């Protein structure tokens with residue numbers, strides 16, 4: 001039987017985010033995913049939270065990670081990458097998660113190509129942090145912490 005942790009937060013990173021720091025620094029910055037993880041972990045520790053991280057380029061693996069968080073993690077921060085815009089299986093998995101969910105983007109998809117303006121994750125998230133680059137990782141963890149402390 002799994003044990004619910006009221007202080008563990010899952011950070012989920014979708015496809016291609018493992019390439020951060022290698023290409024497109026003008027859009028996504030020069031920091032690597034490990035750098036963002038370090039920032040998010042520091043923010044989590046400061047709020048008495050433990051951060052877990054899963055990155056995958058595969059939709060089903062992200063769905064599995066969300067299922068694994070059920071009854072075990074208190075909240076989720078998710079940057080679904082391009083899955084944001086069409087992956088209904090991720091929407092459905094998140095809808096079956098009980099705690100607060102914060103959607104996170106480095107860039108501001110609303111200010112980019114029209115196909116990025118739709119998010120299938122937004123309807124199951126408490127809110128979205130987008131366009132603040134690396135600072136968004138700290139802000140998203142803060143947002144989950146605030147929701148948990150309510």
Ligand code: CA2
Nearest residue numbers: 016017019020023081082105106107116
């Ligand atoms: O702004 C974000 O965080 C995004 O979720 C990033 C996704 C994009 O499809 C979303 O619309 C917005 C793409 C991540 C791709 O990251 C790369 C990093 C380095 C090189 C190529 C892609």
